[in-house]
Each structure stands twice: as structure tokens, then as C-alpha cells.
Amino acid sequence: MKKITLLLILMITSLGFSQQETFEITFETGTAGSDATKWNVFENDSNPGLEVVPNPDASGVNTSATVAQFIALSTGQQWAGTEVQHAVLGEWVLEASNTSISVSVYKTVISDVTVKFVNSTSGTIFQLVKPNTKINEWETLTYDISSAVSSGENHNIDQFVIFPEWSARTDDTITYFDNVTWTANRTAAAGGSGSGGSGSGSAPTDAPTAPTAAAADVISVFSDAYTDVDATWNPGWGQSTVLSDETIAGNAVKKYESFTFSGIEPSSPINASSMAYINLNYWTSDATEIKVKFVDYNGDGTWGSDNTEAEVVKSVSTDSWGTLSIPFTDFTAITAGIKFNDLGQLVLSATGATNAVYIDNIYFSKEEVTSGGSNVIAPTDAPATPTAVTSDVISIFSDAYTDIEATWNPGWGQSTVLSDETIAANAVKKYESFTFSGIEPSSPIDASSMVSIKLDYWTSDATELKVKLVDYNGDGTWGNDNTEAEVVKTVTTGSWGTLTIPLTDFTAITAGIKFNDLGQLVLSATGATNPVYIDNIYFTKEASNGGGNTATAPTDAPTAPTKAASDVISIFSDTYTDLTSTWNPGWGQSTVLEDETIASNPVKKYSSFTFTGIEPSAPIDASSMTHINLNYWTSDATELKVKLVDYNGDGTWGNDNTEAEVVKTVTTGSWGTLSIPFTDFTAITAGINFNDIGQLVLSATGATNPVYIDNIYFSNGSVLSTSTFALASIKIYPNPTTNFININSQSNIQKVEVYNVLGAKVKTLNTDDKNVLIDVSLFKKGIYLLRYEIDNAIGTSRFIKR
Structure with a gap:
């Protein structure tokens, strides 16, 4: 019964996409695999690229207009070859009926031609060898692949590899090949990016970082x-x-x-x-x-x-x-x-x-070596100085403020050794053999007016830091009635990091804890074999900031809209006449809306931002428009959502309303622009119309700090220029990363710069490509800023190096 069930599952799964299909690589314009840039050449000395060229003999058995040309260098390896990048041809799997693969070759020498299939995890399904028998004319070689069906790697096949002349060579030779044909069960469509697998390169061009151990x-x-x-x-x-x-x-x-x-x-x-x-x-x-x-x-x-x-x-x-x-x-x-x-x-x-x-x-x-090649177990720089206002801080330890009196590392049976050090003229606490360590104020702390506790840390190997608060519960002394709560945070290594822990994180763990009688703080670490350095421990009224790293409000205004007033219906903007609307109507949301002026420019400030509505006094007929636009500023939100509610022609709220919500990823720390085409809404809800818009609903993901909104309006045409549109649509991945950062844009990227958290430039790339790959493998772990230039516009984004 189990076997039958499994068979049924496999049959049902296969019906989802897979189908028998004849795969062909013909190198004719527009066909899969015809783009020479999607092929990699390997083990061929300088690896001259594969070329798509006119057929050297279109009068013979191969009448194709264009074919592939591979130059085998005498200085290359005998197994030099070329491979189409992963997923360019799609994916497939071999079945019992798939018995052969054929390839047409035109060669000037007799030698082995080797072919193989590779799957998406770089597993080889088969590698077969056959010599050509003719020279200076086209010949079709056919290989028996029937035995490959039983290969354990016969899954997610997405790459064809050919070694056109597997031989020891004394001269450079040219091989042409074409019409690679096989049958298989297709499981994914053609058109992958070619970013994975063995095709991404076969030799380094740089040297590793030299060791620095004595x-x-x-x-x-x-x-x-x-x-x-x-x-x-x-x-x-x-x-x-x-x-x-x-x-x-x-x-x-x-x-x-x-x-x-x-x-x-x-x-x-x-x-x-x-x-x-x-x-x-x-x-x-x-x-x-x-x-x-x-x-x-x-x-x-x-x-x-x-x-x-x-x-x-x-x-x-x-x-x-x-x-x-x-x-x-x-x-x-x-x-x-x-x-x-x-x-x-x-x-x-x-x-x-x-x-x-x-x-x-x-x-x-004698010591562990980091990925950069050195035995770095201590910082050489200081963390950024806190900038929170003194009146909004209770400082435990920081050069920036006056600290409370406290006993450090009291004898509670711990192995931790604590010492005071000065690094880059800045006092820090150094914890060795760090299991746990206490801080005991001479008088309990009343932090009831505070919002967060912050600290800066530096570690070469710890994976977590833990912060415990001990509440004396109003009697000011240690006892059985104490309440404790400990928050655990994952940390980065090799550079100064900041923890900003909202006090609500502690109440989420222990509901009964209060903050008006805190008698102890306990710090501990997971995985710390080397010293951990701590600085700037303080309570603050700010939810995020005070570490000198992240602003929580803009200081400038967004660029004013330039669309003609006749092409605009304005909800909120100094540039145009706005419709009359009810803002943040009472729909049960926690959002607090305030009107603020920043750099002489009115903006909407949304705090505790879950969702909020805008209800025009009369429904909007936006049928002559094509986009809805807004400017935003956030320090921590990851997404903004815009929902349009269509009253469906009757001008009133009711069961016949149609809604569509578009979700957009946003950048942080500077004014950004969303210009959302109406087609994005119709793609989500096909029935929505734009001639009776009765409500707009805004919401955010991940916004613990206020979000600022300006210039909300409908327009006839996008408000993004070519360069701004390229900045808005740029893709940066993976993030966090270990080895590489990919930047993909719809327009060519002219320049990329990478800065560390101290503002020092650590890498510059001058380029003119839509795809840029940045090697960050030797960077220290931590947070970095990318600054990129596209069509004379500047964009920024942060990434984390693990």
C-alpha cells in the first residue's frame, strides 16, 4: 500500500509541469543557449569565450546559419571545455525512453569529443566520450545515455557540458559544434540566470589574504x-x-x-x-x-x-x-x-x-585564523559615540554620559575575568572566560521612563549575547520576590555591533517584570572562547538610536513633485491642491498620526504604524490616471503596503467593494519614492476599477520607529525618471551574505562603493553593466553600506557580512 501511495504522489507531482520534450541547442538567434554570454569556458588557459559564428560549411549536412565556435588552446588542459550556465535551458529529468544525445561537430583533427549533463547541485549524470571520424566537414555524433537513467544524480538536470577536443595539443585548434539534441522530461522552463553551479568560474584571478600570525x-x-x-x-x-x-x-x-x-x-x-x-x-x-x-x-x-x-x-x-x-x-x-x-x-x-x-x-x-587570514581577537577601533540627549538616558557605562555607581562583576561564582581597557582612546570593558557577569548598581535604577536598553559589543567568536534584568519589586533589596527576564540576541563578529533591546522584549518574556526598581543587570555570552568587549551600556527613551548609527527621523524634505497639475489628483502635497479627506479614521488601529514640519515642509508622521486609512470626502475618479505615488522615510520598516478600495460605482462603502493591496520593499535612512502603476493593482484583483475610489489604506511591515509620508497623489504617468526608476527597482542579494553581493538593475550601473560602519571606503568598482558581482569574502563580519550610481542618480543600501 505504501508503494502504491508513493507512486500516486509521484504521478500527481509529475503532472504539475513535467512533460516529454525534445531539447535542442541550435545557436540560431533567439533560441535557448544561443547567447554566447551564457556559456562558460574552463581549463583553457586564458579561457577565450565561446562564440556564435556563421556556419563554416552550410552546404553540407548542417545547413544552420550560425553555430558555436570553440578555440582549444595548445596551452590549455586537454580537458578544456565549455558549458551552458545552469538553468539557461531549464530543468529536466531522464526517463527510460530517453536513450541518446547527439551533437554535430566540424573539426580539423580527429580526437575525443566528451559530453556530460550536470544537475543544479553540480552532480554529474553522465560523462561520455566518442571521437569524430571526419575532418573539415560536419558529422553527427550520437551517445548512448540509457544507463544514466538509473544515476542517483538524475534529478534537476539543468546544464550541458562539452569538451570539444579532449586531447594533448601542440597547436591551437578550432572546433565548431551545433544541433545538440536529446529527449527528456522537462521539469522547469528555460531562462535561468546562470548564477549557480560549476559554470561560475574555474580559476581564481586574485590571491588569498596573506597570513599574519607570528x-x-x-x-x-x-x-x-x-x-x-x-x-x-x-x-x-x-x-x-x-x-x-x-x-x-x-x-x-x-x-x-x-x-x-x-x-x-x-x-x-x-x-x-x-x-x-x-x-x-x-x-x-x-x-x-x-x-x-x-x-x-x-x-x-x-x-x-x-x-x-x-x-x-x-x-x-x-x-x-x-x-x-x-x-x-x-x-x-x-x-x-x-x-x-x-x-x-x-x-x-x-x-x-x-x-x-x-x-x-x-x-x-596556535590560534584560530579568521576568514581574512589573521588572528584578530580584539578590536582596534572604538564604537560610534552615542548621540542620545543626556536627559533621555540613564547611563551604566559610557564616556558620553555620567555613569551611575555600580559594582562590576561581583563574586557570584562565575569564571569571568573583567578588566578595563582603553582602545583608540576609548574606555571599554573586556570580558575573558566570559560565562556570565553582573552589574550591581549602588542604588536600584528607576528606568520606568525609559524605552530601551542599549549596548555596543565586539566579539570574534560569540554567537549570542544575553541581557538579564533583575527587578527588586519595589522593596529595593535582593530577595525571593525578585522578578527576572533575560533576552537573547544573535550577534555579528569582527566589528562593533549595537544591541537596542526594547523593554517590551523583557515583559514579553516575564509579564510581571517592572523597571522602577532594577537591582541587577546580568550579561552572558554563548560561544565566546575569545574576549568580548562591551561599551556604552545605557537605558534610553529612544526605541532605536543613541548608538551613533541610525537616525529615526529625517532632517531634510523629499524632492518636490514636478508633474503638471493637470496630470495629478493630489491627496497630500504642498505642490498641488489637495482633496478634502479624513485621515487615520477610527478603524481600531493603533497607529498615531501627527502633522509635522521638516525643513519647512509639512509631512505626515505615523507612529506605532500598523495600518491607517485616508477617506476622501467624495470618492475619487482616478480613471484618467495611471499611477499612485508617495514619498516615504523610514529607519526600519522593510515594506510599505498601499491598498485601494473601489466603491464599485455606487459611491458608498458596502459589500460590493473591491480591494487590491500592493506590497513594496523599501529602503531605509533616506527619502524614497513609490510610483505604483494601476496595473499592479489589477494584477492582484482583476475586477478593481479606478473611477470610484473611496478609501486608501497604508500599512507597514517592521516599523518600530515612526514612518514619514509625503506627496501622496495620483498621476498620469510614472513620476520616476529613468535613473530613479532604476534605483527603485534595483535588486541586491543575498543579504546577509558570506562571499558575494549581487546587484541587478534595469539600467547600467556606473559605479559601486562599499563603506564600513565607520564610514571608511573599503571597495570601489567602476563598471558599466546591469549586473555587478562584488566579492566580500575577505571583509570582516558586520554591517556595510553600498553606494551605487545609475544614470547620474545615487542609491544606497545596507548589507550584512556574516
């Missing part, structure tokens, strides 16, 4: 930065791995091809008993794991049956230099008996590496 704290196996031990590399143990020495950006690296496994055998066993980590830098375009094995000769200095081995497996990222810093405890956790004073072999291996893997800076160290 030479006295290192035993180096391979690195320009140190003196290396003598060793035999890639000894003949039956592996297929080919190892070569390469220089990239003036830096020596080890290049591993056909990488299954490879050994490093020191001329004398290594005594690493004084070390704590093994480190290496790696670069791969497609491997998913790197494995490091230690072989302990167990004190006799020679290979033998008494050896002890332990292998650690690490997931890796692709297309940028990464760092592994593996503690010895990871090896002892796998094989308890392994020791590190007689290491006779190191064995490296990779999972999923069809392209070359590059390795550099293999060394033992």
Missing part, C-alpha cells in the same frame, strides 16, 4: 609568508590527482586537478603538539567539501600498522578564496587516540570537484 606561532607546510617544512607533495599512492605549482597575482599556489585525494609527506614527522589549529586557504568553482586527514605515526616516526588517522570534513563555498581553520579538537572528536607530536602525513581530498581546486597557506597555528 612566525614563532606557526609551523608552515606551504606559504609564502613563512619558511616551509620539507615535504613530498602528491606522492604516488594510486590517486588520479594531478598537482601543479602555479603563480596567481604574484602568489604561489598549489593547483589540484582531477582531485580525488592527495598526500603531503614531510621529510621528518611534524611535532605540532604546541599548536591548536590546522589552516588552509582554498578556491574552488564546484567542490562542496574539502577533507583534511592527519596520520599520526604514534611516536615511532615511521609508517606502520600502529598509525592513527582522523579525517575532518568541511563544507566549502565557491568562486572566492575561503579559509579553513580547523581546531585539533575536531580530529580528537573523530579519533580520540590521535596525537599531534608525530604527524607523518597530511591527506587532502575534495567532494564534487570536477574543476581544479587551488590551495594556499597550509600551516599549523
Whole structure:
């Protein structure tokens, strides 16, 4: 019965999209795969790009107008090839009826032509070889793929790879190929972005960051930065791995091809008993794991049956230099008996590496190495100075304010060691062996007029900080009637961060806690093996701010609208005559609306912003308009929503109303513009009309601070210029990120700059492309600002580097 149920589920699932289809790559204009920029070339020395060119012989069996041209360089690898990027052809799966793939080739030499399919996770479904038998004319090669149906990787196939001339070459050769044809069950439509998988590159162009650990704290196996031990590399143990020495950006690296496994055998066993980590830098375009094995000769200095081995497996990222810093405890956790004073072999291996893997800076160290290549466990700069008004603050510890008197780290049985340090002329608290630590005011604190508690922190390895408040419950002394609440916050590493914790977070955990008799604060950390630094601990009336980082209100006005009045119906704007409306009518919302003037410009200020209405005194006929527009300013909202309510021709609220709500992602910290076409509303609710609009409803997601709105009006035509529209529609992802930030725009991006939280520029890219990829793999963890220029307009956005 279970088998039948599973079969039915699979059958029902397959009916959702998949269908038998003949796939063809013909290189004729407009067909899938015909765009040469969607193909990657690999292992071909300088990797000249694939070209789509006129057919060299259209009079023969192949009459196509255009074909693909691949130049195999004599200096390239014999397995040099080209691959269409992932998802460009869609996705498919092979079934029993899918028995062959054919490709037409025109070659000047007789040599092997190898083809393969790859799935979306870079798994190879098949790799088949067949030589051509003719030269200087078209020939169709057919490969039997029937056995690939049973492959465990036969799922989500989305890439075709061809090695047009798999041979050792003494001269450059040209191969043309065309009419790649196979049948399969399609599971996704063509047109992917090509951003994933092994096609994203096959060799680095830059060098990893040089190690900075002191030479006295290192035993180096391979690195320009140190003196290396003598060793035999890639000894003949039956592996297929080919190892070569390469220089990239003036830096020596080890290049591993056909990488299954490879050994490093020191001329004398290594005594690493004084070390704590093994480190290496790696670069791969497609491997998913790197494995490091230690072989302990167990004190006799020679290979033998008494050896002890332990292998650690690490997931890796692709297309940028990464760092592994593996503690010895990871090896002892796998094989308890392994020791590190007689290491006779190191064995490296990779999972999923069809392209070359590059390795550099293999060394033992006494301390963990960060992704930037250094052993940074302490800050060198100070956090931003708080800017909250003194009268709105109760300070526990900060140079910016007068602190209350308190006992720090009182003896409650903790292991924590607390010391006062000065960093960049700024006093900070340094917590070592940080389990937990208390702060005990000399008199309980009345924080009932405050809204938040804030602190700045710096950690190299903690994953969480915890803040506990202890309420003495009105009697001013410790006792059984105390009430406690602890809030846990995830933290970033390698740069100063700020926690702003609303006091409501504590009441959400312990409803009975009050803030007028706080007798203790308790700080603790998760995962902190290195010191944690704390600064600027204070209560504040501000929900967010006071850390010198984030403003909660604008200081300038948005740009005034320029649309002609005849093309506008205005709800709220200095530029036009507004309709009469009821604002924020009582519909049960918590939203508080106030009229404010900023830079001599009236704006609407929405606090506790859940939703709010605008009800015109007479319904609006906007049928001659095409867009609704507004300017917004927010410090923390992630989305704004605009709902139109159509009274459906009778001019009154009723059951026949039609509603449509459009949700828009917004930027923070500066005035933004939404110009929403009516088609966005009809796409959501097809029946909505715009000749009897009786209500507008605004709402926000994630807005803990006020949201400011200005210039709400209907217009005939968008109010976004080309450049502003490009800024509004830009896509920045992933965020948070580890290795790369992608910027996609509808217009060409001229320039991108990256700034750290201190305002220092850390990267500049001059470009002229709609897609920009920024390598941030070597950045310290923390928050960064992107500043990008499109059509002479400037946009900004924040991202988090993990």
C-alpha cells in the first residue's frame, strides 16, 4: 500500500509541469543557449569565450546559419571545455525512453569529443566520450545515455557540458559544434540566470589574504609568508590527482586537478603538539567539501600498522578564496587516540570537484585564523559615540554620559575575568572566560521612563549575547520576590555591533517584570572562547538610536513633485491642491498620526504604524490616471503596503467593494519614492476599477520607529525618471551574505562603493553593466553600506557580512 501511495504522489507531482520534450541547442538567434554570454569556458588557459559564428560549411549536412565556435588552446588542459550556465535551458529529468544525445561537430583533427549533463547541485549524470571520424566537414555524433537513467544524480538536470577536443595539443585548434539534441522530461522552463553551479568560474584571478600570525606561532607546510617544512607533495599512492605549482597575482599556489585525494609527506614527522589549529586557504568553482586527514605515526616516526588517522570534513563555498581553520579538537572528536607530536602525513581530498581546486597557506597555528587570514581577537577601533540627549538616558557605562555607581562583576561564582581597557582612546570593558557577569548598581535604577536598553559589543567568536534584568519589586533589596527576564540576541563578529533591546522584549518574556526598581543587570555570552568587549551600556527613551548609527527621523524634505497639475489628483502635497479627506479614521488601529514640519515642509508622521486609512470626502475618479505615488522615510520598516478600495460605482462603502493591496520593499535612512502603476493593482484583483475610489489604506511591515509620508497623489504617468526608476527597482542579494553581493538593475550601473560602519571606503568598482558581482569574502563580519550610481542618480543600501 505504501508503494502504491508513493507512486500516486509521484504521478500527481509529475503532472504539475513535467512533460516529454525534445531539447535542442541550435545557436540560431533567439533560441535557448544561443547567447554566447551564457556559456562558460574552463581549463583553457586564458579561457577565450565561446562564440556564435556563421556556419563554416552550410552546404553540407548542417545547413544552420550560425553555430558555436570553440578555440582549444595548445596551452590549455586537454580537458578544456565549455558549458551552458545552469538553468539557461531549464530543468529536466531522464526517463527510460530517453536513450541518446547527439551533437554535430566540424573539426580539423580527429580526437575525443566528451559530453556530460550536470544537475543544479553540480552532480554529474553522465560523462561520455566518442571521437569524430571526419575532418573539415560536419558529422553527427550520437551517445548512448540509457544507463544514466538509473544515476542517483538524475534529478534537476539543468546544464550541458562539452569538451570539444579532449586531447594533448601542440597547436591551437578550432572546433565548431551545433544541433545538440536529446529527449527528456522537462521539469522547469528555460531562462535561468546562470548564477549557480560549476559554470561560475574555474580559476581564481586574485590571491588569498596573506597570513599574519607570528612566525614563532606557526609551523608552515606551504606559504609564502613563512619558511616551509620539507615535504613530498602528491606522492604516488594510486590517486588520479594531478598537482601543479602555479603563480596567481604574484602568489604561489598549489593547483589540484582531477582531485580525488592527495598526500603531503614531510621529510621528518611534524611535532605540532604546541599548536591548536590546522589552516588552509582554498578556491574552488564546484567542490562542496574539502577533507583534511592527519596520520599520526604514534611516536615511532615511521609508517606502520600502529598509525592513527582522523579525517575532518568541511563544507566549502565557491568562486572566492575561503579559509579553513580547523581546531585539533575536531580530529580528537573523530579519533580520540590521535596525537599531534608525530604527524607523518597530511591527506587532502575534495567532494564534487570536477574543476581544479587551488590551495594556499597550509600551516599549523596556535590560534584560530579568521576568514581574512589573521588572528584578530580584539578590536582596534572604538564604537560610534552615542548621540542620545543626556536627559533621555540613564547611563551604566559610557564616556558620553555620567555613569551611575555600580559594582562590576561581583563574586557570584562565575569564571569571568573583567578588566578595563582603553582602545583608540576609548574606555571599554573586556570580558575573558566570559560565562556570565553582573552589574550591581549602588542604588536600584528607576528606568520606568525609559524605552530601551542599549549596548555596543565586539566579539570574534560569540554567537549570542544575553541581557538579564533583575527587578527588586519595589522593596529595593535582593530577595525571593525578585522578578527576572533575560533576552537573547544573535550577534555579528569582527566589528562593533549595537544591541537596542526594547523593554517590551523583557515583559514579553516575564509579564510581571517592572523597571522602577532594577537591582541587577546580568550579561552572558554563548560561544565566546575569545574576549568580548562591551561599551556604552545605557537605558534610553529612544526605541532605536543613541548608538551613533541610525537616525529615526529625517532632517531634510523629499524632492518636490514636478508633474503638471493637470496630470495629478493630489491627496497630500504642498505642490498641488489637495482633496478634502479624513485621515487615520477610527478603524481600531493603533497607529498615531501627527502633522509635522521638516525643513519647512509639512509631512505626515505615523507612529506605532500598523495600518491607517485616508477617506476622501467624495470618492475619487482616478480613471484618467495611471499611477499612485508617495514619498516615504523610514529607519526600519522593510515594506510599505498601499491598498485601494473601489466603491464599485455606487459611491458608498458596502459589500460590493473591491480591494487590491500592493506590497513594496523599501529602503531605509533616506527619502524614497513609490510610483505604483494601476496595473499592479489589477494584477492582484482583476475586477478593481479606478473611477470610484473611496478609501486608501497604508500599512507597514517592521516599523518600530515612526514612518514619514509625503506627496501622496495620483498621476498620469510614472513620476520616476529613468535613473530613479532604476534605483527603485534595483535588486541586491543575498543579504546577509558570506562571499558575494549581487546587484541587478534595469539600467547600467556606473559605479559601486562599499563603506564600513565607520564610514571608511573599503571597495570601489567602476563598471558599466546591469549586473555587478562584488566579492566580500575577505571583509570582516558586520554591517556595510553600498553606494551605487545609475544614470547620474545615487542609491544606497545596507548589507550584512556574516
